[in-house]
Amino acid sequence: MNNNIFRDMRAQMKPSAEALSRLEAALEAEPVADKVPGAVSAAAAETAAGPPPASNPAVAPSPASGSGAARTTGSSRGPNRRSRRLAIYLSAAAAFALVLIAGGSVLLSGLPFGGPKPLDGLDFSDSPSLVAQAGAVRAPADYEELYGILEEAYTARGGFYGNGVMEIASAEDAVASGAAVSDAAAGQSTAPSEDVDVPTVTPTATEEADTAAAPEAVAPGTSVAADSDYSETNTQVKGIDEADIVKTDGTHIYALTQNELAIFKADGPNTVEVSRTQLASQTDYSTGSSPREMYLVDDMLTVVIDYYHYGTVDEPYLEDASSSSSSSEGAAEGDAATSQIAPAVSEETLETRLAFYDVSDPTAPTLITQFAQSGNYRNSRVYDGTLYLISSYYLYAGMDSEDPGSFVPLIGEGEARACIAVEDIRIMPEVQQPHYTIITSYDIVGQERLDQKTVLGEAGTVYMSYDNLYLASSIYTDEVSNLYEDSVYTIEEHTTKNSTQIIRVGVAAGALDVAAQCVIDGMLLNQFSLDEYEGNLRIALTLNNSGYRILRDISHNVESYQYDFENPPQTNALYVLSPSLTVLGAIEGLAEDERIYSVRFTGSVGYMVTYRQMDPLFALDLSDPANPQVLSELKIPGFSAYLHPFGEGRLLGLGYDADGARTDGMKLSMFDVSDPFAVSELYAESAEAYDSEALYNHKAVLADAERNIIGFYGYGDSGGGRYYVYRYDDAGGFELRGALTLSTEYGYEIRGLFIGEYLYVLSGDALDVFALEDLGTVASVPISHPDEDGGFGKVMPMAVPEQP
Amino acid sequence: MDAVATRVCLSTTEAIARYRDMVYGIALTHTGNRSDAEDVFQEVFLVYHRKQPSLEGDERCKAWLITTTLNCARQLTASSWRRKVVPLYESTVDGRDEERDGDRFAFRTEEQDAVFAALQQLPRKYRSVLHLFYFEDMSVAQIALALGIEAGTVKVQLSRGRAQMRERLKGEYFDE
Numbered sequence: 001m002n003n004n005i006f007r008d009m010r011a012q013m014k015p016s017a018e019a020l021s022r023l024e025a026a027l028e029a030e031p032v033a034d035k036v037p038g039a040v041s042a043a044a045a046e047t048a049a050g051p052p053p054a055s056n057p058a059v060a061p062s063p064a065s066g067s068g069a070a071r072t073t074g075s076s077r078g079p080n081r082r083s084r085r086l087a088i089y090l091s092a093a094a095a096f097a098l099v100l101i102a103g104g105s106v107l108l109s110g111l112p113f114g115g116p117k118p119l120d121g122l123d124f125s126d127s128p129s130l131v132a133q134a135g136a137v138r139a140p141a142d143y144e145e146l147y148g149i150l151e152e153a154y155t156a157r158g159g160f161y162g163n164g165v166m167e168i169a170s171a172e173d174a175v176a177s178g179a180a181v182s183d184a185a186a187g188q189s190t191a192p193s194e195d196v197d198v199p200t201v202t203p204t205a206t207e208e209a210d211t212a213a214a215p216e217a218v219a220p221g222t223s224v225a226a227d228s229d230y231s232e233t234n235t236q237v238k239g240i241d242e243a244d245i246v247k248t249d250g251t252h253i254y255a256l257t258q259n260e261l262a263i264f265k266a267d268g269p270n271t272v273e274v275s276r277t278q279l280a281s282q283t284d285y286s287t288g289s290s291p292r293e294m295y296l297v298d299d300m301l302t303v304v305i306d307y308y309h310y311g312t313v314d315e316p317y318l319e320d321a322s323s324s325s326s327s328s329e330g331a332a333e334g335d336a337a338t339s340q341i342a343p344a345v346s347e348e349t350l351e352t353r354l355a356f357y358d359v360s361d362p363t364a365p366t367l368i369t370q371f372a373q374s375g376n377y378r379n380s381r382v383y384d385g386t387l388y389l390i391s392s393y394y395l396y397a398g399m400d401s402e403d404p405g406s407f408v409p410l411i412g413e414g415e416a417r418a419c420i421a422v423e424d425i426r427i428m429p430e431v432q433q434p435h436y437t438i439i440t441s442y443d444i445v446g447q448e449r450l451d452q453k454t455v456l457g458e459a460g461t462v463y464m465s466y467d468n469l470y471l472a473s474s475i476y477t478d479e480v481s482n483l484y485e486d487s488v489y490t491i492e493e494h495t496t497k498n499s500t501q502i503i504r505v506g507v508a509a510g511a512l513d514v515a516a517q518c519v520i521d522g523m524l525l526n527q528f529s530l531d532e533y534e535g536n537l538r539i540a541l542t543l544n545n546s547g548y549r550i551l552r553d554i555s556h557n558v559e560s561y562q563y564d565f566e567n568p569p570q571t572n573a574l575y576v577l578s579p580s581l582t583v584l585g586a587i588e589g590l591a592e593d594e595r596i597y598s599v600r601f602t603g604s605v606g607y608m609v610t611y612r613q614m615d616p617l618f619a620l621d622l623s624d625p626a627n628p629q630v631l632s633e634l635k636i637p638g639f640s641a642y643l644h645p646f647g648e649g650r651l652l653g654l655g656y657d658a659d660g661a662r663t664d665g666m667k668l669s670m671f672d673v674s675d676p677f678a679v680s681e682l683y684a685e686s687a688e689a690y691d692s693e694a695l696y697n698h699k700a701v702l703a704d705a706e707r708n709i710i711g712f713y714g715y716g717d718s719g720g721g722r723y724y725v726y727r728y729d730d731a732g733g734f735e736l737r738g739a740l741t742l743s744t745e746y747g748y749e750i751r752g753l754f755i756g757e758y759l760y761v762l763s764g765d766a767l768d769v770f771a772l773e774d775l776g777t778v779a780s781v782p783i784s785h786p787d788e789d790g791g792f793g794k795v796m797p798m799a800v801p802e803q804p
Numbered sequence: 805m806d807a808v809a810t811r812v813c814l815s816t817t818e819a820i821a822r823y824r825d826m827v828y829g830i831a832l833t834h835t836g837n838r839s840d841a842e843d844v845f846q847e848v849f850l851v852y853h854r855k856q857p858s859l860e861g862d863e864r865c866k867a868w869l870i871t872t873t874l875n876c877a878r879q880l881t882a883s884s885w886r887r888k889v890v891p892l893y894e895s896t897v898d899g900r901d902e903e904r905d906g907d908r909f910a911f912r913t914e915e916q917d918a919v920f921a922a923l924q925q926l927p928r929k930y931r932s933v934l935h936l937f938y939f940e941d942m943s944v945a946q947i948a949l950a951l952g953i954e955a956g957t958v959k960v961q962l963s964r965g966r967a968q969m970r971e972r973l974k975g976e977y978f979d980e
Contacts, residue, residue: 009919009939010938010940013825014828019828020824023849027849259955290956308949
């Protein structure tokens with residue numbers, strides 16, 4: 001399916017105004033709930049007390065799209081390119097509106113009234129501007145101080161339930177981890193087997209020098225191992241590995257398949273599965289784990305595993321619902337398992353675990369040890385034998401000032417857990433959020449933890465250079481900028497803004513140093529928006545400060561929203577930041593009214609694709625950090641969602657073709673970037689596929705210039721998914737070598753890799769092997785799943801009853 | 805635990821503000837028409853208001869709302885079937901029955917209507933998973949947590965639901 005369709009559809013599925021007022025009336029008619037006195041009216045009072053939406057950044061409304069923008073973009077039919085973000089804005093904007101409505105007539109007391117202003121034209125004189133602020137990062141003196149900070153953050157938080165914006169903006173993150181959702185589930189963490197009330201972790205942090213021997217800067221994007229003939233996970237930075245569901249060492253292929261590790265001997269037509277290892281399990285509905293991604297370093301396979309345990313389960317809603325309803329037979333059929341899980345819990349543990357398996361004998365992987373840290377898995381990297389693991393930990397279960405275990409993340413090996421030492425915790429100067437990002441480093445070969453640091457903040461997007469780990473998160477603000485009366489209306493003007501917090505963590509052979517942070521206007525696309533070069537960080541941002549106003553006629557109890565812009569005013573910028581994250585240089589005002597769709601940096605040059613109707617590819621000269629410049633701008637139809645250096649002077653773009661209204665499919669572009677002053681599109685090839693994971697997850701891309709292979713799995717118009725293999729040369733352009741049919745007809749998380757003369761494509765159901773020479777199928781090794789049809793082996797009849 | 809007031813359970817107002825589109829969307833996917841979806845929508849938040857479930861964490865609130873919406877929708881459609889009411893709109897798509905046609909949820913494009921109709925015809929469990937995955941942008945892991953089923957099961961249901969969707973849409977919009 002084309003995800004754009006779903007996003008566009010999602011934006012339309014909203015309750016009508018009548019439905020809302022009906023609900024509102026019904027709620028008013030309700031007696032005030034006992035458990036939480038006056039939930040509704042209390043909220044109204046809160047609302048009245050101040051400009052509440054401003055303190056609710058995580059909800060991320062962009063009301064400009066509330067009824068105008070999204071509809072407008074959608075009305076032209078065809079895939080809604082902008083809808084990924086707009087859809088989020090839309091629902092959030094609606095949410096925001098309702099809070100205000102509930103606030104009702106008391107809303108305006110206590111707010112300052114400004115003078116009347118003409119209705120047209122909000123004041124955006126402070127439109128996109130550079131507001132990077134660097135600030136000192138420090139450790140709290142003790143747990144007590146930390147507790148106070150958390151308490152304050154909780155109190156101040158209108159709704160800091162995760163910084164959803166960035167995760168959603170980055171589809172990769174949204175699908176793979178989704179902080180706003182899954183991480184928010186983290187609650188009070190308790191040790192699985194013992195209560196830890198005294199912090200016992202010995203910090204191993206040392207004040208490292210900021211001088212890790214950085215290798216020569218290398219052009220990223222080559223996915224071939226230096227000394228062997230097989231492909232590796234497509235990563236952003238050469239030499240810095242990123243976790244994935246498939247890894248190979250050239251002789252064996254390791255695959256995470258459901259809850260198991262399957263190992264194959266890769267031998268062309270004679271490829272066989274040599275072992276299967278259960279990695280995770282679900283003991284009951286409230287406890288379970290599932291493997292996420294893995295690394296392979298020498299003979300050590302490290303698997304990142306999500307573990308969760310919910311303490312007690314509340315009475316399911318189903319019980320009293322069916323007793324009070326006449327339609328209990330409906331409840332009896334189907335979905336029984338689902339309905340039993342009323343997800344009310346009083347205690348829970350969410351951990352990210354790191355399991356080390358010795359795979360020197362691939363037929364018998366052996367678990368060596370397992371580490372754990374609080375929170376949901378966020379991201380990881382491996383560089384030079386050291387693994388960096390990042391998790392997000394939210395405090396939801398309440399805090400007890402006497403018990404650090406209730407508000408400090410836990411860390412441990414095996415079954416032991418201990419609180420992170422106070423000297424390993426860092427507080428950010430500006431943004432106080434009641435949740436943690438936990439970073440740990442491990443020596444893979446020695447299977448030991450080297451260091452750990454915890455910051456109060458979020459890591460929506462992670463980028464790692466050879467010397468630093470950068471954590472970026474999005475901050476949304478909505479402020480009442482003006483309030484006045486005009487005729488019968490009370491008018492409230494709001495301005496909204498997205499900004500990004502960046503935290504730099506120095507990594508020197510595993511030692512972690514939380515070195516600097518800043519907050520800068522604008523929002524990131526994904527990890528490729530960040531790049532370090534000669535010690536400075538380059539960052540590409542889309543700025544979309546916006547605004548709207550609410551017209552309220554109290555006497556008639558009506559209010560309406562007015563958006564000044566069909567589309568929020570957008571512009572794009574590139575900043576060069578120093579190691580202390582102060583701004584050295586900037587290019588601002590790029591591509592007005594468009595936004596960034598892909599970014600790639602190679603050395604002193606950066607490429608940026610923005611899009612609205614046409615696809616401008618900008619080439620940026622970043623050799624002088626204080627004076628970055630636009631070298632050239634190329635406008636072509638469609639846009640590239642992923643850019644990949646493909647040999648000398650060539651840049652491969654994978655994206656969408658903008659021609660055609662409804663089913664414009666994928667497009668491959670080859671750019672000539674040998675002269676950055678005159679970038680050109682050498683060839684463009686429309687692909688049969690209309691959608692592919694490759695467009696939002698670079699790990700799904702197989703691209704190797706030396707072997708001249710471009711591979712990705714896509715969904716084609718002729719039915720079913722195919723693995724598409726292209727080659728490219730300057731004389732003839734792209735050539736589709738094959739649209740390979742896999743053993744799985746409709747797959748997801750499909751990975752292709754090559755070893756020697758064979759292409760291996762792993763889907764959930766099989767490992768299919770093709771000869772690279774002619775792409776003929778030489779083998780297909782099925783992967784059976786014992787529990788394929790249900791969580792606990794039971795298949796419930798779920799068919800929708802036939803219509804009469 | 806003499807702790808900070810960390811009752812993170814959202815107030816009804818807050819829950820509605822944050823999740824009304826989600827609840828309505830799920831209700832729509834599982835009832836197929838506007839008025840049933842609005843009934844479910846209203847019911848879910850009324851129950852939330854009455855129960856004020858002691859859910860710790862926004863995520864728990866969300867999961868509670870998801871499962872409650874699914875339950876309400878199932879009960880409603882089950883009773884609708886007993887009453888021989890035809891809630892699914894494919895029978896009304898030709899507009900013969902104006903009342904029903906007015907009740908059906910119309911998307912902007914025919915293609916979207918077709919996709920929605922295909923989704924409607926999926927077995928309920930596939931529909932739930934597909935809805936959460938595509939419309940709520942939830943990951944496999946998040947869906948597994950919310951529905952209380954294994955991640956592997958979610959993946960399988962996603963894959964099969966998707967396959968059935970394509971099967972149903974074949975020849976209509978994706979096969980031309």
